[in-house]
Amino acid sequence: MSHVHGPGCRHGHHHGHAHGAHGQGPAHHDRAFAVGIVLNVLFVAVEAWFGWRADSLALLADAGHNLSDVAGLALAWGAAFAARLRPTHVRTYGWQRASILAALANAILLLVAMGALALEAVQRLGAPHPGDAVTVMAVAALGVLINGLSAALLMKGSQDDLNIRGAFLHMAADALVSLGVVGAGALYLAFGWAWLDPLVSLAIAALIVAGTWGLLRQSLHLAFDGVPEGVDLVEVHAWLRSQPGVRSVHDLHVWALGTSDVALTAHLVMPAGHPGDAFLIALADGLVHRFRIGHPTIQIEIDGLPDGCVRPARLE
Incomplete structure (x- = not known):
């Protein structure tokens, strides 16, 4: 699992990025x-x-x-x-x-x-x-x-x-x-x-x-980077929040890369520590099958302290 850092965010956190199995773009027509x-x-x-x-x-x-x-x-x-x-x-x-x-x-x-x-x-x-x-x-x-x-x-x-x-x-x-x-x-x-x-x-x-x-x-x-039709942001937030070890979710963004590929970024506060790559892989699999989000990028935070990123409206 590769590790990346979002722009403007503190480097002291862990990031995981994975592509779901269905996020492969449109078929050739x-x-x-x-x-x-x-x-x-x-x-x-x-x-x-x-x-x-x-x-x-x-x-x-x-x-x-x-x-x-x-x-x-x-x-x-x-x-x-x-x-x-x-x-x-x-x-x-x-x-x-x-x-x-x-x-x-x-x-x-x-x-x-x-x-x-x-x-x-x-x-x-x-x-x-x-x-x-x-x-x-x-x-x-x-x-x-x-x-x-x-x-x-x-x-x-x-x-x-x-x-x-x-x-x-x-x-x-x-x-x-x-x-x-x-x-x-x-x-x-x-x-x-x-x-x-x-x-x-x-x-x-x-x-x-x-x-x-x-x-x-x-x-x-x-x-204008609106949430794609068929994706309920509140439901996505609730599902991420329900994952084992997740205390809270913030900086959740969902948008369309194109007309057939949906991307997500989110910060998960997990006080117990980084859950490992298996957790991120399962999370990506769940996102693509439940919400057809094939391009997720997840940042894991241990303490949930402010990290300099711009906050969207709170969903919790």
């Missing part, structure tokens, strides 16, 4: 990203062409949105790659934070694109005109297949990684939106409602903004 990007680039070209031919705002707007999705997929892929780069002497945590910033950038990109879409749709709603509903339905049906496949490729990784979840949500939302466009085209053919096209565009914007808001909130929270 290179193939899923590559396939998703290629399929969506081709679909953007098809959708823009037929949207122009059919004079359909819904298709043209969705082509623009899908182009932003291509950029989002590329951004997420680049961040996932950067997060796998090894730490260096000047970047001791590597580039893991890139995945958080990519998720945040994706959320902002989507919100801006949907704002532009909504503005154009409102203007067109005041003067609707008919389009080629059959073409719109055919292209939208192709979108259901392409976006659905792209989402399926990213589904597994989206469960544990906010960056991949952002890309997955884009694809899944697009598949549902395309399905809605097919339905709107069918209603237009049945009833001749020309105003359905801009109305569907507004529905697209509202649906994507609603789905993106959570991504924006979570990524912004993690960018």
Whole structure:
């Protein structure tokens, strides 16, 4: 077990650092990203062409949105790659934070694109005109297949990684939106409602903004070192306090290194003396299995005297 010293803390205490078995970072999803990007680039070209031919705002707007999705997929892929780069002497945590910033950038990109879409749709709603509903339905049906496949490729990784979840949500939302466009085209053919096209565009914007808001909130929270979703700091504190020989816990911090790796630092006051490496190994194992915290750093203190570190709000 290696021994390290936190910045600004007194050197007369013992520190232990260990990585849990599950703190190995995101799985590689290179193939899923590559396939998703290629399929969506081709679909953007098809959708823009037929949207122009059919004079359909819904298709043209969705082509623009899908182009932003291509950029989002590329951004997420680049961040996932950067997060796998090894730490260096000047970047001791590597580039893991890139995945958080990519998720945040994706959320902002989507919100801006949907704002532009909504503005154009409102203007067109005041003067609707008919389009080629059959073409719109055919292209939208192709979108259901392409976006659905792209989402399926990213589904597994989206469960544990906010960056991949952002890309997955884009694809899944697009598949549902395309399905809605097919339905709107069918209603237009049945009833001749020309105003359905801009109305569907507004529905697209509202649906994507609603789905993106959570991504924006979570990524912004993690960018400012907030406690990751699913980790209860009070519960972590209580669990550490309950360990044998621990009298008190202070300077407890939990934050995200990236979108799939959680770090913890804490000072444990243990008057009986340093418990040994076996205690630290068991502690790291418990943290990763109970709280999915895979990067813990623990400082053992014998007397619990002030050590110069900044104290957070007390939890005990």
